[in-house]
Structures are given as structure tokens and as C-alpha cells.
Amino acid sequence: xxxxxxxxxxxxxxxxxxxxxxxxxxxxxxxxxxxxxxxxxxxxxxxxxxxxxxxxxxxxxxxxxxxxxxxxxxxxxxxxxxxxxxxxxxxxxxxxxxxxxxxxxxxxxxxxxxxxxxxxxxxxxxxxxxxxxxxxxxxxxxxxxxxxxxxxxxxxxxxxxxxxxxxxxxxxxxxxxxxxxxxxxxxxxxxxxxxxxxxxxxxxxxxxxxxxxxxxxxxxxxxxxxxxxxxxxxxxxxxxxxxxxxxxxxxxxxxxxxxxxxxxxxxxxxxxxxxxxxxxxxxxxxxxxxxxxxxxxxxxxxxxx
Amino acid sequence: xxxxxxxxxxxxxxxxxxxxxxxxxxxxxxxxxxxxxxxxxxxxxxxxxxxxxxxxxxxxxxxxxxxxxxxxxxxxxxxxxxxxxxxxxxxxxxxxxxxxxxxxxxxxxxxxxxxxxxxxxxxxxxxxxxxxxxxxxxxxxxxxxxxxxxxxxxxxxxxxxxxxxxxxxxxxxxxxxxxxxxxxxxxxxxxxxxxxxxxxxxxxxxxxxxxxxxxxxxxxxxxxxxxxxxxxxxxxxxxxxxxxxxxxxxxxxxxxxxxxxxxxxxxxxxxxxxxxxxxxxxxxxxxxxxxxxxxxxxxxxxxxxxxxxxxxxxxxxxxxxxxxxxxxxxxxxxxxxxxxxxxxxxxxxxxxxxxxxxxxxxxxxx
Numbered sequence: 182x183x184x185x186x187x188x189x190x191x192x193x194x195x196x197x198x199x200x201x202x203x204x205x206x207x208x209x210x211x212x213x214x215x216x217x218x219x220x221x222x223x224x225x226x227x228x229x230x231x232x233x234x235x236x237x238x239x240x241x242x243x244x245x246x247x248x249x250x251x252x253x254x255x256x257x258x259x260x261x262x263x264x265x266x267x268x269x270x271x272x273x274x275x276x277x278x279x280x281x282x283x284x285x286x287x288x289x290x291x292x293x294x295x296x297x298x299x300x301x302x303x304x305x306x307x308x309x310x311x312x313x314x315x316x317x318x319x320x321x322x323x324x325x326x327x328x329x330x331x332x333x334x335x336x337x338x339x340x341x342x343x344x345x346x347x348x349x350x351x352x353x354x355x356x357x358x359x360x361x362x363x364x365x366x367x368x369x370x371x372x373x374x375x376x377x378x379x380x381x382x383x384x385x386x387x388x389x390x391x392x393x394x395x396x397x398x399x400x401x402x403x404x405x406x407x408x409x410x411x412x413x414x415x416x417x418x419x420x421x422x423x424x425x426x427x428x429x430x431x432x433x434x435x436x437x438x439x440x441x442x443x444x445x446x447x448x449x450x451x452x453x454x455x456x457x458x459x460x461x462x463x464x465x466x467x468x469x470x471x472x473x474x475x476x477x478x479x480x481x482x483x484x485x486x
Numbered sequence: 487x488x489x490x491x492x493x494x495x496x497x498x499x500x501x502x503x504x505x506x507x508x509x510x511x512x513x514x515x516x517x518x519x520x521x522x523x524x525x526x527x528x529x530x531x532x533x534x535x536x537x538x539x540x541x542x543x544x545x546x547x548x549x550x551x552x553x554x555x556x557x558x559x560x561x562x563x564x565x566x567x568x569x570x571x572x573x574x575x576x577x578x579x580x581x582x583x584x585x586x587x588x589x590x591x592x593x594x595x596x597x598x599x600x601x602x603x604x605x606x607x608x609x610x611x612x613x614x615x616x617x618x619x620x621x622x623x624x625x626x627x628x629x630x631x632x633x634x635x636x637x638x639x640x641x642x643x644x645x646x647x648x649x650x651x652x653x654x655x656x657x658x659x660x661x662x663x664x665x666x667x668x669x670x671x672x673x674x675x676x677x678x679x680x681x682x683x684x685x686x687x688x689x690x691x692x693x694x695x696x697x698x699x700x701x702x703x704x705x706x707x708x709x710x711x712x713x714x715x716x717x718x719x720x721x722x723x724x725x726x727x728x729x730x731x732x733x734x735x736x737x738x739x740x741x742x743x744x745x746x747x748x749x750x751x752x753x754x755x756x757x758x759x760x761x762x763x764x765x766x767x768x769x770x771x772x773x774x775x776x777x778x779x780x781x782x783x784x785x786x787x788x789x790x791x792x793x794x795x796x797x798x799x800x801x802x803x804x805x806x807x808x809x810x811x812x813x814x815x816x817x818x819x820x821x822x823x824x825x826x827x828x829x830x831x832x833x834x835x836x837x838x839x840x841x842x843x844x845x846x847x848x849x850x851x852x
Contacts, residue, residue: 382541383574387588387635388562397587401578 281365
């Protein structure tokens with residue numbers, strides 16, 4: 182043990198600050214959040230130094246989980262919200278991936294002004310999300326927004342985009358796709374450039390059509406990049422709060438798990454911290470299960486990472 | 487099976503000035519022939535091959551396979567298979583899938599693909615590895631898979647672009663023989679690109695030497711060695727390279743370090759016809775020999791001795807005209823001279839002397 186410390190103290194000393202920071206910033210809040218899910222903590226019973234009031238919340242066991250998982254609409258209708266979250270997540274990531282791949286393929290060849298296109302296509306990424314969200318909110322405005330102006334100009338009806346209907350969900354999906362495509366494009370462009378050109382030539386010699394070259398050379402060549410960015414995209418989109426909240430506010434038609442947790446925490450008559458935390462823990466669990474299944478599926482296909 | 491012809495085919499790369507990577511290439515390859523394209527880097531040999539493959543455009547002239555003009559036919563319509571320098575194996579497919587891919591694309595029945603792949607694998611000793619991915623293979627095995635992928639299709643022409651350059655020296659020699667034997671057995675017209683003149687000489691039925699996009703000479707290895715058409719071919723073919731020196735000419739022959747090496751009448755006539763005072767004199771290291779000090783010969787100071795075992799290469803300086811020139815002599819490996827030693831060198835046989843025009847480099851005498 183002594184010798185071990187003598188030899189490796191330096192490494193441990195270097196790692197220590199990170200361990201401390203992660204413990205304070207991640208592990209402690211996480212543990213506290215999990216603890217709150219077993220209490221009835223809310224604004225009325227939390228310790229309040231201003232009112233000189235001591236904490237009076239009590240443990241309630243698994244009752245919060247039972248309430249949430251019952252799917253009761255007074256607790257956010259968990260199952261239908263989860264379903265909407267999944268629709269939102271997979272809709273967004275699917276569009277991110279396909280549009281990003283399309284653009285990456287267009288940029289992955291000699292075109293005049295390639296550098297310019299590249300910069301322009303990265304712009305959505307560079308603009309702070311809340312600015313984009315507000316910009317889109319005005320673009321979707323039923324009366325004055327450019328979207329409806331264009332629709333009307335070509336003779337189509339201009340619907341109320343951000344109202345109490347599923348159109349609002351479509352609208353936020355569009356905004357989020359616009360925001361998320363640049364990341365996919367850049368990542369996939371990197372992946373495309375790492376595919377050796379002679380593989381395409383070999384496939385051409387083997388008699389592959391352009392579509393077959395895409396299917397048998399491009400897609401397999403992108404697999405390791407794709408699997409990583411798709412996983413990241415799913416996790417990010419699953420928890421994408423700002424776009425939905427800033428574009429549609431507390432519209433129940435665009436409510437996903439993470440926005441409901443926020444609503445429960447900050448809005449409403451009594452800020453129900455316990456239920457918000459329960460949502461947080463459930464989101465974490467869903468993502469953990471998903472990531473595990475995803476990795477296992479990839480490993481089965483012979484992917485190593 | 488098919489013959490191949492380049493009909494004044496050129497490939498011009500845009501630029502300023504435009505580069506003629508392959509310039510008016512005129513070459514006929516017979517059915518079943520093994521033709522090697524050889525040349526230094528940038529000589530256009532790979533471009534010429536890629537033009538035949540259809541991976542590179544033909545800007546002038548035409549390319550014919552089996553008597554049909556295929557200049558504007560895409561690669562898939564040419565019935566050719568290519569082995570790439572990097573092998574270009576599909577990394578996500580097993581060896582069997584790699585080899586059977588072209589057949590699969592063509593819609594051949596699964597059972598037949600399996601059979602053809604198994605047959606090719608047997609030929610190349612790959613049967614054990616059919617279920618592996620390329621990543622799990624050694625360099626030599628990958629090379630064989632690349633060969634297998636070409637063979638399985640039974641194309642009318644094989645194209646090989648430096649297929650051995652990623653192998654170590656020993657494996658390269660072994661594989662060289664295997665490829666030549668395989669080609670012999672299959673009897674498929676093969677165009678093989680290499681920068682290694684030893685590969686060219688040992689494998690090709692005929693060898694085409696290219697330089698700067700221009701075909702220098704195309705002939706059997708023996709003919710290239712014995713009758714190089716110009717000074718470039720003379721220097722490129724043969725290892726170590728031929729000694730090529732510019733020497734003054736007299737009425738009887740070439741003047742080297744005081745002695746006059748007699749030359750053939752025909753060559754001398756041609757030189758005097760062009761009133762040349764000098765000539766590029768070429769003699770292979772193996773056509774020179776060390777002689778005793780009493781005999782007539784050039785005096786050479788030994789500067790370097792490379793012992794190869796069977797024989798030794800002696801590099802030394804010989805006075806020619808005003809300056810000195812370095813010559814290489816191949817001598818018996820058992821009794822090489824030592825460094826700094828003065829030796830006498832004589833031409834073994836005057837018929838082994840090659841004379842070239844000092845400016846154009848063309849061969850003087852037929």
C-alpha cells in the first residue's frame with residue numbers, strides 16, 4: 182500500500198480536484214434529488230430563512246412514484262407525456278440525421294464556394310438557442326409571422342402554429358431540427374471524409390450503382406460516427422428544454438417530461454419540488470435504460486466501443 | 487478473355503499549364519497476356535490503368551476491350567476487375583462477403599456465390615479465413631483477399647495497381663511468383679502497374695516503360711534488357727542501374743580513361759553521320775569485369791563495396807575526359823576488392839555496350 186502510494190501519489194493528486202468538483206456539482210445534487218423524491222417537499226414546507234421557518238417536509242416513501250406512474254393528469258399524465266417525448270425525440274433525431282447526412286454529402290465534394298456554405302450551415306449552431314427560439318416564435322406568429330405570410334402568398338391557409346394543437350409540436354420539431362442539423366452535418370462530414378476514396382472506386386469496379394455505393398460503402402463507413410451522434414442526439418433532444426419552453430411556453434401540446442418537471446418546480450400554486458424531482462429521476466432512468474440497450478444492440482452488431 | 491488496346495489515349499489534367507498525365511498512349515495487349523506498366527513516380531502508369539478501369543476520363547483517343555470501344559462505358563460495363571494498392575477491402579464485410587460482393591450486386595444466386603467464393607478461396611489458401619473481417623487479417627492475407635475479389639468475378643481483364651507494395655520484401659517475392667502462376671493458370675489478360683523494375687521483369691510477358699506520360703518502350707523483359715530503346719529505359723531497367731556516361735568519341739570508339747573501347751561500325755557511322763563529338767555510353771555492371779593490372783582497362787579507385795553474398799557491387803571513380811565518373815561493377819562475391827584499392831576494369835564483351843544520343847537519349851544503331 183505504501184509503495185503503491187509512493188509510486189502513484191502524483192496521479193491521485195492530479196485526479197483529486199476533478200473528483201471533488203464532480204462530487205460537489207453532480208453527485209451531491211443527484212443524491213439530494215433522489216432523496217427528495219421520497220418526501221413531500223414543496224414550497225410550503227421547505228426551510229425558509231426569510232420567514233424564519235424550519236423545514237417540515239416528511240418522508241412519503243414511494244408515493245410520489247406511484248402518483249406519477251399512475252399517469253394521472255394532475256401529475257403530468259406521465260405516460261402520454263412520455264409518449265410525446267418519444268415522438269419529439271425520434272422525430273427530431275431522425276430529421277437531424279437525414280437532413281444532416283444529406284447536407285454533409287452535398288458538402289463532401291468539390292463545389293464552388295464550399296467553405297462559404299459550410300460556414301452558413303453552421304450558423305444555427307453558433308447563434309444562442311434562446312435567440313433562435315424567439316426568432317422562430319415570431320416567424321410562426323399566426324398573423325405576422327413570415328411562415329404564414331409565405332403560405333398565404335402561395336394560396337394556402339395560414340394555421341395557428343403555436344396554439345393548443347399538435348401543430349405546435351410540429352412547429353417546435355421544426356425549430357429544433359433547424360438548430361440540431363449543423364452538429365449532425367459537421368460530425369457526419371468528418372465521418373464521410375474518413376472513408377477512403379478507393380473503397381468507392383472498388384465498389385464502382387464491382388458494379389455498384391450510386392445507391393448501392395451509398396448503402397454498402399457510405400453507411401457502413403459512417404457507422405461508428407453515426408452510432409455516437411445518434412445516441413448523443415437522442416439524449417440531448419430528450420432533455421431539450423429551451424426550445425420548447427421558449428417557443429411555446431407551457432403549452433400542454435408540446436409538453437415533454439423535462440418541461441413538465443420545470444413547470445412543476447417553478448410554476449403552479451404550490452411549487453411541488455418532490456414531483457419535479459421524481460420526474461428528474463424517471464428521465465434519468467429512461468435514458469440510462471435506453472443507453473444500455475443501445476450499446477448492447479451495437480455490440481451485437483460487432484461495434485466496439 | 488479479351489485483348490486490350492489503348493488507341494492514342496491521353497489524359498490531361500487541368501491546370502496551368504495543363505498536365506498530360508498520359509500522352510498519346512498507343513499500346514496493344516494480346517488476349518491472355520501479362521503486361522506490366524512500369525515507370526517512376528508521376529510517369530502516368532497508374533493513370534493509364536485507371537483510364538482502362540474507367541475511373542479516369544479519356545480526354546483524347548480511345549480505349550478498346552475485346553475489340554469494343556469502351557471509352558465512354560462506365561466501369562461496371564467493362565467486365566474488368568481491379569486490385570488496389572491499398573486493397574480497398576470493405577471493412578464491414580467478411581472475407582467471403584468481400585469476395586462475393588460483385589456477384590451479389592449482379593444478382594447471382596446465393597448458392598452459386600458461395601460455391602465460386604469457396605473455389606477462389608481454395609485457390610488462394612483463404613478457406614480458413616472466410617468468416618473473418620479484413621481487420622483480423624495480416625497484410626499478406628488481405629492482399630490475397632483483394633486478389634480473390636478480382637478472381638471470383640471471372641472478368642475478362644485483371645487490373646492490378648501496385649498490389650505488392652504494402653508487403654514486406656520476402657512476402658513480396660513469394661506473392662510475385664504466386665500472382666504470375668495464377669495468371670498463367672487463369673489465362674486472363676492482366677495489366678499490372680508497378681514502380682519496381684524487378685517486379686516488372688520477373689512477372690511480365692511484356693513490359694511497357696513509361697516516363698512523363700509517354701510510352702518509352704514496350705517489349706519482352708529480355709529485349710528491354712538487351713536493347714533498351716533509349717537512355718532512360720537503359721537506366722531504369724536492370725538493377726543495379728546501367729552505367730551511363732557521356733564520353734568523347736574517336737574514329738575507332740569511345741575514349742575512357744586513356745583507353746579506347748572499340749565500337750561497332752554501324753554505331754560509329756551513325757554517330758559521325760550526326761557529327762557527334764560525344765556519345766552516351768552505357769554498360770551494365772555485370773558486363774564489366776576486374777582484370778589484372780597487365781591487361782588493358784580503365785583504372786578505377788574503389789569507393790564503396792556492397793556485398794550481396796553471391797556477388798558484390800564495386801562503386802569506383804574513373805577518369806573520363808577532364809573529370810571523374812562513378813562506375814559500378816558487379817564482381818564475384820568471394821573476392822571483392824577493398825576500399826581505396828586501385829583496380830583495373832575492362833569491358834567483358836563489346837556487344838554489351840549500349841550507345842545513345844547524348845541529347846535525345848535515343849539508341850544509336852539498330
